[in-house]
Amino acid sequence: MHMPRKQRRPRSKLSDVALRAGVSAVTVSRALRRPEMVSPQLRERIDSAIKDLAYIPNRAASILASSRSSVIGVVVSSLTNGVFADYLRALHDMFQPAGFQVMVLNSRYSPLEEEKAIVTLLGQRPEALILTDVDQTPYARELLEHAGIPIIQTMGLTDAPIDINIGISQYDAGSLATHHLIELGHRRIGILAARLDSRTRNRVAGYTDAMKQKGLHDEALLEWSAVPSTVKLGGELFSALLSRCPDLEAVFCGNDDLALGVLFECARRGIKVPEQMSVVGFNDLEFAASSCPALTSIAVPRHEMGRLSAEIVLEIIRGSGARPKTSRIDLGFKLALRDSTRMSAQRGLKV
Amino acid sequence: MHMPRKQRRPRSKLSDVALRAGVSAVTVSRALRRPEMVSPQLRERIDSAIKDLAYIPNRAASILASSRSSVIGVVVSSLTNGVFADYLRALHDMFQPAGFQVMVLNSRYSPLEEEKAIVTLLGQRPEALILTDVDQTPYARELLEHAGIPIIQTMGLTDAPIDINIGISQYDAGSLATHHLIELGHRRIGILAARLDSRTRNRVAGYTDAMKQKGLHDEALLEWSAVPSTVKLGGELFSALLSRCPDLEAVFCGNDDLALGVLFECARRGIKVPEQMSVVGFNDLEFAASSCPALTSIAVPRHEMGRLSAEIVLEIIRGSGARPKTSRIDLGFKLALRDSTRMSAQRGLKV
DNA sequence: GCTTCAATTGACAGCGCTATCATCATATAA
DNA sequence: TTATATGATGATAGCGCTGTCAATTGAAGC
Structure with missing residues (x-):
């Protein structure tokens, strides 16, 4: 009883x-x-x-009896990061009206926490699972392959998608940002990164290869930290980099928060951006367009990514399994060119 | 079958x-x-x-059979706002290790969406419900009163809590910020607000009463918008306010994002902060301490709020219903005094 | 008048799991 | 040796809901 x-x-x-x-x-x-x-x-x-x-x-009884949960599981790497907030908004906007409930868990950039989140979500018998990463643990991967539901891996791109992969090449994006700075005539281009997850690593790799290709590579130009990225950290990493490389001409920041920290640190030190220092961010968050100076950044189509993820999921669930032709969709990105980068001609920063 | x-x-x-x-x-x-x-x-x-x-x-079967879901339902007003992200982190940090799963839904500052979210969550038979607001619809209130589980209302304070209320007086906070500016000698103190939800309204009321009390009130000093707050909006509201009140000496911003927009707009216009314009934010988000100039803000104990909410919930669930003595807990707040506000003595802004 | 059909409503079983109690070994005490 | 306690495992009966199909009703058709 x-x-x-x-x-x-x-x-x-x-x-x-x-x-x-x-x-x-x-x-x-x-x-x-x-x-x-x-x-x-x-x-x-x-x-x-x-x-x-x-x-x-009672939802539990209903789910058990009907074996349909109307739950869409989502694992994001972070809730603090503006990129994911925007992505989630797009998902909500698509799924809510369609009668699905979006259930979000946070992996905090840890593959192990992601695995736990995946187990938790699969326990809810969701109709589909959306992951904001492409590198899962082997066990997680096995579970996902057996899940029998649409699995979407987003944000990054992978050659071996579990099911469907929608994203952008983080490597190419890092490369583009770097080439932009190189084309402006900069040679001493630093890079700031927080928490080297797979996406960041790919961006850094894009930067590194671009620098090597032009014979500009120097390990001293990379400054990173294991700590989650914050505005404060941006300033600190920049300070550390600058004291190691006083001839620094430009910085590529792993994300816009770090870049904002750099802008503030420059203001504090009286370094003029872009006259004495070019700064590039990543993600093109809301504030990038209205900062002073406005921040050049890599614009990631996170809203479109969310919309398309939802659209494909809905199509598979409703339409009798009509899957997209390709299982790997590259959404591309753009350089949002603003005032924080400039030709190095008239430069004159000497420590 | x-x-x-x-x-x-x-x-x-x-x-x-x-x-x-x-x-x-x-x-x-x-x-x-x-x-x-x-x-x-x-x-x-x-x-x-x-x-x-x-x-x-199968979670559904387990919940049905045991009638315990280990789910803690949370309704937040926004996922983009840094305050909620921090609050959620605190909740996760407490509930995860205790074996509870935090389920978050977003009300987007709309009481009706909040009501829907509450219905959805109650359907999961959660062990407790946490709301980041104190003003629910009558129907939602009735459902919550019948739910038979601990209900926490946070962020704001209310005289008639449904169950337990942990928060701060938004009114007093608005008042403190305003008095701070008045004490610095400012007389033309503007206020910027986005999306007048109940919390913001209370802050504005605190400001208004403080101004009236000193005979400084002027309706022209309030600039607001129904649009969600962004950095860009901060700049726009500030511009609008400034063109209406060219003698503006200080602004109190409804939140730090708006304040950041003001800082940038000032930089763009060559208005020196704090020499020509004092700026106060609200929430004391991470970047407030490391912006340039560092932003004076109202520090809200959102982490403590989350921690305490979780602690009380866990105590009630585990301990046989040992409820706190008071059902209304005022956690207070502080003025984080930084560089964006200064005595008006040496001022000299003339349009 | 009687069949035929659609529109409503109801009876029943069972979704996958857990609470409870019974059962069965094994170990300890007498 | 037998009684008793202890620990490990199994049998059973639901949890609250929905899928299926049967039953009922009234209207339409012959």
Whole structure:
């Protein structure tokens, strides 16, 4: 037998509503799921019984009985990062109206926490799973392959997607940012990175290869930290880099928060941006366009990424498994050219 | 009968694992929930069967059978706002280790969306519900009162908490910020606000009353917008305010994002902060301390708020309903005094 | 009048798991 | 040796809901 847990009053259930409305439980269920199948007057009676009893259906029972959860599981690497907030908004905007509930867990950039999150989400029997990363643990990968639901890996690109991969080449983006600075005539171009997750590593690799290609590579120009990225950290990393490389002409920042920290640190030190220092951010967050000077950044189509992820998932779930032709979709990115970068011609920073 | 939905392979269940391990289903369940009650060798056999079958327990079935979900429902007003991100982090840090799963829904500052979110969460039969607001719709309030679980309302304070209320007086905070500026000798003190939700309204009320009290009130000094707050909006509101009140000496911003926009707009216009313009933010987000100039702001104990919310919830759930003496806890706030505000003595801004 | 059909409503089983109690070994005490 | 305690495992009965199909009703068709 089941021992009811101490509670003021046991929550009312379907049969309670049915009793009060003078119908059978099935009819109440139907009035809730497909109202058009129940006569109007009955529907009304049932609705008022529901209100009277403050009835709320038990999701667990419903999921168990119907084996459909209407849950879309999402694992994001961070909740603090503006990129993910925007991406999540796009997902919500697509899934909510379609009757799906988006369930978000945070992996904090840790593959192990991601694995735990995946297990938790799979336990909910979601209709689809969306991951904001492409590098899963082997066990997570195996679980996902057996899950029998659409799996979307986003943000980055991978050659071996589990199911569907929608993203951009972080490597190419890092490369583009670096080439932009090189083309401006800069030679001593530093890079700032926080928390070397796979995406950041790829950006750094793009930078490194671009520098090597032009014979400009110097290990001293890389400054990074294991700590999560903050505006404060941006200033600190920049200071450290500058004291090691006083001839620094430009910095490529792993994200816009770090870049903002650099802008402030420059202001504090009286270093003029872009006259004495070019600064490039990454992600093109909202503030990048309205900072002073406005920040040159890599614009990532995170909204489109979210929209497309949702669209594809919905198509697979509803349409009888009509999958996109390619399982790897490259959405590309743009350089948002603003005032924080400039030709090195008229420069004159000497420590 | 139940028609299994098309799926590559039906997900394996408890009985499959039991079969493979040569034990009964109950034993497998036990090995999962209370491993110490199962002999080591059996546990091992079961574990390997679980791995082999990539078995993941069905949460819905578990919740239904045990009537405990281990879910803590949280409704936040925004995911983009740094305050909530920090608050959520504190909640996660407390609940995760205790074996609870935090489920977050976003109300986007809309009471109606909040109501929907509350219904959705109550459907999960959560162990507790945490709301980052104090003004619920009447229907939501009724549902919550009948829910029979701990309900925490946070961020703001209310005289009629549903259950437990942990927050700060937004009114007093607005008042403090304003008095700070008045004490610095400023008389033409503007206020910028985005999206007048209940919290912001209270802050504005605190400002208004403080100004009236000193005979400084002027409606022209309030600039607001219904649009969500962004850095860009901060600059725009400031510009609008300045063109209406060219004699403006100081601004109190509804939050730090707006304040950041003001700092940038000032830089763009060559207005020196704090020499020609004092700026106060709200929330004391991470960047406030490292901006240039560093931003004076109202420091809200959002981490402590999260920690305490979780602590109280856990105590009620575990300890047999030992509720705190008071149902309304005022955590207070501080003025984080930095470089963006200064005595008006040496001022000299003339348009 | 009687069949035929659609529109409503109801009966029943079962989704996958866990709480409870019974059962069965094994160890300890008498 | 037998009684008793202890620990490990199994049998059973639901948790609250929905899929299926049967039953009922009234209207339409012959």
